Amino acid sequence: MDAPLFAIYGANGHTGRLVATELLSRNQNVLLAGRNGAALRALAGELADFAEFAELGAPGHVRTLVAPLDDPAALRELTESATVIIHCAGPYAQTGEPVAAAAAAAGCHYVDHAVEPHHVKYMFDALQAQAQRTGAVMIPQMSFYGGLADLLAAAVTEGMTDVDRVTVGYAVTGWRMTAGAVRTAELLIGEIDRVTFSDGAQRVGPVEIRNTVFPFPPPVGPRTMIAPFPSGEVVTIPRHVPARTVESQLTASTFEEEQVFTSVDASAEARSQTEFTVAVQAVASAGGGRNGNVRGRDIWWAGALASVEAAVRLAGGEGPAKPGVLSAAEAFPATPFLRMLEDRGAFTLTL
Known part of the structure; x- marks a missing residue:
């Protein structure tokens, strides 16, 4: 062979x-x-x-x-x-x-x-x-975006048969975008018709962007978030998790950092300094639920x-x-x- x-x-x-x-x-x-x-x-x-x-x-x-x-x-x-x-x-x-x-x-x-x-x-x-x-x-x-959350959602909800809501929280600091990532972000920020999943159905249309708080585990703790964050797990997670609503959120502070959009020429070493937590919160319809997260450095790697x-x-x-x-x-x-x-x-x- x-x-x-x-x-x-x-x-x-x-x-x-x-x-x-x-x-x-x-x-x-x-x-x-x-x-x-x-x-x-x-x-x-x-x-x-x-x-x-x-x-x-x-x-x-x-x-x-x-x-x-x-x-x-x-x-x-x-x-x-x-x-x-x-x-x-x-x-x-x-x-x-x-x-x-x-x-x-x-x-x-x-x-x-x-x-x-x-x-x-x-x-x-x-x-x-x-x-x-x-x-x-x-x-x-x-x-990093999408795939890890999809896997994490499956792991967190394993055995759950009635899930009311899955929320994915991304906490990212020190992100240094490449030229391609900047172009992607610009397209997503300007997007009017967004893909969402709520009340058991996928929808495409205008969405009101809001701020909310996600309860990350220590040492990150509760953070103000941009919601919804346009990432593809709103398409994939409902395929294998019986959730009525799926939403992704990103820390509001991520895009407030000066270097995010001005780092297209950053070195590979500088890009590796990003710190991240990806957390999934699954809430059951009858109350209660489960959490899971991954924490690390260098989203690119x-x-x-x-x-x-x-x-x-x-x-x-x-x-x-x-x-x-x-x-x-x-x-x-x-x-x-x-x-x-x-x-x-x-x-x-x-x-």
Whole structure:
């Protein structure tokens, strides 16, 4: 059997580099893909040096392919060559559809780092039947935003049969956005029709933004939040948690920090200084409920590691029994997957 090939779309971005380095550290074959051939070739040289230094074998571990979003033939070549594609190039409102659609058509397994609910909704609505037909397993938002909360919600609510409300709270400090993240944030902030889930139904339309308080565990404590925060778990969590309402919230102070929107040129070391808590509160209809959280540093690394773990499992035949578009918690057993990420140093898990 041929060794699996892991394609990384948007490889020369910050997340793409983290993903590529992690895959090479596991002695995997990597195909760097994107729109800028010169940047991809330069990165391939850097990574080949890294592989040689780490005694991971010949530079043949790293290849490149230029695949513009408006070139269907190149995207077809990309997805037909790869075992799994990890899509790292946002904003996914602009880049998601062509890459994901090409993967679904080719039967190529797919994971991405999207946060945008509309992209996540598109994948379930438009690509489900084709992915099931071609044998592709496709997992949107297998990253810090979205994926961790989806897994955590499944772990927290395991065994609960009547859930009134699931609230996801993100506490993030020291976040240094990349250029792609800034563009994504600008699109989300200006979005009028938002995806929500309330009273047991998914809706798309205008939403009133409000401030509320989320009870994070110590040492974070109660914090003022922006609600709702537009993240794709409002699409995925209701697929496997019997909740009447699902909402995500983000600490209001996150976007008040001066460096958030002015850090596109920050170093990798500076970006790694982000501190985070992701907490899930599940309230039962009859009262009471459960809580769980993950706490750590470096949201970029946590997201990259989650996507690599998912991709390696898919390539090794350790994914779900049936293909199709799936949430993180539909694709993998939630608590064991979170514990594995904890063991690899992504965060500390409390359930």
